[in-house]
Amino acid sequence: MGQSYNDKKEEGIVHYFRKNMGRRVFILTKAFPFMFIGKIKSIVEDMVVLDVETTSIPSLEGKEWTVHIHSIEVFYIETGLGAKIPHLKDS
């Protein structure tokens, strides 16, 4: 049996995240806390380790978070080619 499309897709995402380690990323998840902005610190199997700058909940910020690739609904990595992810600050 060959590799399924889903397996290929996940492998592609893992590869893409690994390629962009050290860059800033914007992630939306279906589950709490729904949004992350931070730096990709490392990839462990199919988990992304993030240095989280901003989430929807202030008390979860400034920490290291591990996000499972499966739970990512939408993401954007700041590669230098497209728009920059804003640096959000409480004022």
Added chain:
Amino acid sequence: MLRKYHVVAIPIRIVLNTFGDHNPNGMMYVLKENEEKVKQSVKENPFMPVPLVQPLIIRANEGDAVEILLENKLPFHAGLHFQQAEYDVRTADGANVGLNEESTVPPGESYQYRINVVKEGIYFFSDLGNPASSENGSNGNGLFGALFVERRFSWWTDPETGKPMNSGVFADIHHPILPSFREYAWVFHDEMEVDDLTGNRPIHHLTNQEESSFHGANYRFEPINRRQQLIAEGVVCPNCEGEEVHHDSWVYGDPSTPILRGYVGDPAKVRVVHGGVKETHVFHYHVHQWLSDPDDLESEIIDAQSISPQTHYTVEPLYGLGSLQGSFGDSIIHCHLYPHFAAGMWGLNRVFNTLQDGSQCYPNGVPIKPLHPLPDREAPPKPTFEKPGFPNFIPGKVGYKAPRPPLGIVGGRGLTELERHAAIENPRPGAVFTDPSPESAPVREFNISLIELPITYNKQGWHDPKGRIYVLDEDLEDICAGRKEPEPLVIHTPAHTSFRINYTNRLPHILDGDAFQLVTRAYETGFHIHFVKFDVLVNDGANVGWNYDSSVLPGETIQYCYYAEVELKAWFFHDHLYPNAHQQHGVFGSGVVHPRFTEFLDSRTGEPVVHGTQITSKNPLIPDYRDFALFVQDFTLLFDKNGKPLQPPKFPSSDDDPGLFGVNYKNEPLQFRLGKDCDPAYTFSSYQNGDPVTPILRAYEGDSIRIRLLQGSQEESHSFNVHGLRWHKERGSLNSSLKEQQHIGISESFTMETYIERAGDYLWAFETEEDLWNGLWGLIRAYDEKVPDLISLTDRPEPLKRSKPLPEYTGDKPPQAEDPTVHPVEGPVRYFDVVAFQTKLMYNDFGDHDPHGIMVALKEDQEAIVNGTKKPEPLIIRANVGDTVEVTLTSELEMEKFPFPDGIYPYPVVKEQAYYPPSLRISLHPQLIQYDVKTSAGETVGFNGDQTVGPGEKRTYRWVVDTQVGACGLWDMADIRNHKSQGAFGAFIAEPRGTEYVDPYTLQPVSSGANVVLRNPFLPDIREFVVILHDGVRLYDKQGQVIFDPVDGILIPPPEIDEDLLDTYDQGSRGINYRSERLINRYRKHPKLHELFNSNVFGDPATPVFECYAGDPVTIRLVTPAERRRAHSFHLHGHRWRFDTKDIESRTEAFVGFHVAGAVKNLELLGGAGAYGKFPGDYLYRSGNIRWDIEQGMWGIMRVHDKPIAELPPLEQ
């Protein structure tokens, strides 16, 4: 498991407070085991409240069968009718309905009910053997209670003794897996008979007039009148006025009303039940918030919630007692309707921070009863000499007003030694004993003052000479100088903000007297906040229980401190010291918590702002939006330009509905917008009358908007409607239903989040007749092209440069609206040819009728209706998702068929009656479906063209059914005073795609009707019953005499009707689909109260009898197009449904609350007809308002057959 209870219905003297106010003719349900005890206690304590005299609360677990043996010791037939439960309606309904067997109990006899309890929750029970609303009735005298159903395998103990218990309003509930929690029953009720110690109606000590009616909880009330008398008589607090210490335990000791006790962090459920008969109340609970639907995490977070008669809900405070910040002390619980609050409808939630084992006393020497810690939580520390715990570290003096808080008042005192032991590590102003703010939260500081100034409400010079409003200090000079228009203060911050408020009381010491009010020494005020997190002891902006008095004197400044941890929408603020005296003068405002990182801009200039009722919000992550705030007001005390008071009460300081109405300190009464042709059809037209002075919410086509809806004052329900824009019921859930209407009571807060697809003028209105008449409406104006004084949203395309001038006021009739049908349409189109005409409407077989009825009917039905071969019913039409609907309307209205062509409609009245002659024009406005407001809103609003039709004219509206919204109201908007109460309304139902509609008896296709079978290839056949509730009807009896309901319909009325009980908005008869089965007609024929719903005695009622077979899928569409402000509740016996049909997580209930103009609801009966048990029989559908709906005919029958009958073909499945 089978549980058995032996319940006795007994007459009992109910002493309502320690002042000896009592109901000598009280009635209650009690467990047999307590019957003698309670009778003996009452005999021994004729003037003191007896703890066992409380509403009966019994408990069971999910899945149990419960047998209740009811023994009736009352002098009339009494019963037990359970909501929520499944039971055999023929034998266990606790009523005598239709063709069912009798299941009320004769005096001196017993009867056994058996019910099944399916799901956790509140199973309210009450009597239906005696449905009279007067003092001779049962419900108003206390004959109600509740069965609380807990999760499976639960058990319960007494919070004081820790021992198992069989009944009681407070219990600790335990479970092998789930956390233990405190359970508190909070049973609102109203209109109970009250006598004072002398056996007479209580007299108000200042006005020397009779006190207002009873409003209380759990058979208790603690009125301001009684407590204030102790000041007047020099017993306590000689320097106090009254209202500022109404809730102060330092002055009076604890109230007789419920005190809900717990420890910090305890999980809790407050089971809020409305056992009363008349009013819709607002439950408000300081410090705490909860989900509007406890099991639905996507439901709204709220801290104030309306409740209609015979409805209920469970409040589960988030984070447990004391909320996130762990605040301990007294949090007041009250009905937020101020006259009810003053009448005594309040109690306390007392959160201790030290263990109470019975060895401690309150500061006044009253022992503190023991309170068992919940077994799965760590017990709080024992009190010590250094740390005695709340309230014993507070340096108050018994008999005098509570002390001011330490640190808060600028120039005030520091902490005592005991306070320092109780304080947090770094106490600061506003956060002394609990710290609500995380260190990382940015601090925003606001300098706010409360001032008095005259406010003009409209162009005609109606004004409040003693307006009182909150202002930012930096605006103080501009507002006082008239350079800035007064508006309610709305401050804006993003979530995750710490607030520091420097609040200065700049009011004079005295609120002067006038026709509305007596002189009041309103010398101290505060800034009480909802929603945000704070230390209740020092920062409540109130004076409650054994807490501090966190208000300030004139000229003083106090610092408050709070935290907004998530996007909490709009939090309400107001004064908690003298709200009865002056909140109706404008003492309210709001803080809006926006998503984090939001910036706030002036919508005209683009400059940053921190406050305003209309601003633009810019956010880097989510779409920008316009943010609008609307505050509805009643009891607005206005004078006309000549100084004449408008709608003054009979005597000053009476709470009998004084004054008028406002929205954001403005109103735009319809009486001033008749125009030179005196045609009401153009009342809302800006061409003819210019724009209203009320808010015009401005945006561009395509903009996202959020409307923050709040009620600032004072007692009444209002119904907010937006014509042509809809929003999700739950903002966080795309699965929730779409709405265009929202009921609101004072202090509630709603956010309507939507966007404006098309340019045009959209009407917003508080749409009950009297509100609208007196000017509670305005516009949402969406521009198609650029205007100079409105910035565009940064993430929307820049609006096109203006190519044509904006329309302007002409003083003339508006131009005709464009014909929407000139544009081509794709997909199926349904055509309806309808005609508006006048005809006599017979409301029942006793001859009650409306000779001046106005109907809108299909043209093809008109002749049959007029010649009597077809029974009139409101127009009910349907279309499917994907359909375009074209409705062509013709007017055949004739002036001579109106009852009052001279232009004054004498009954039912509205406040500020004025000349408003009937319009011969008519229109048809639909809810919830899509249309272009410029052509097909069915109304002539703002600078939209004319969409009404005159005699002999025709107009076609084009509507699009884009989604399955179900029930929608339809009504006339050409003349809200002379058309709607006569019947100019109907319903539109949006059905699933591919549905066909057939007559249930002939199975022939139909294009209108209240009772149809829906056939859809992908769905089972469904019976659809449409119930249109309406009120404000002007009926005549068979002798041609006007029926003055509700008075004429009261069963066993007292010798003299207290006219003060009758508000303007109670006037008129009630109807269901142009029918009304008024009980008084039946009673005159056969005077047996318990048989009034019986069809063997009277035949079936004139109201619809909806027939079906057990197990048939049934959907009830509930529509309330007209028209009065009194909210109705609705209950169908023996069935439940999801509150929100679209939301699988929605709670399931057997009632609907708040049915008031514009409300709609779709009820998909769980289990179908007869519920899951498929019990055949006659099920009563009815209002839950014993006073004054059921008597006045707002009831009918759903008949569930068990065997096929020839006339009714079974459904094909």
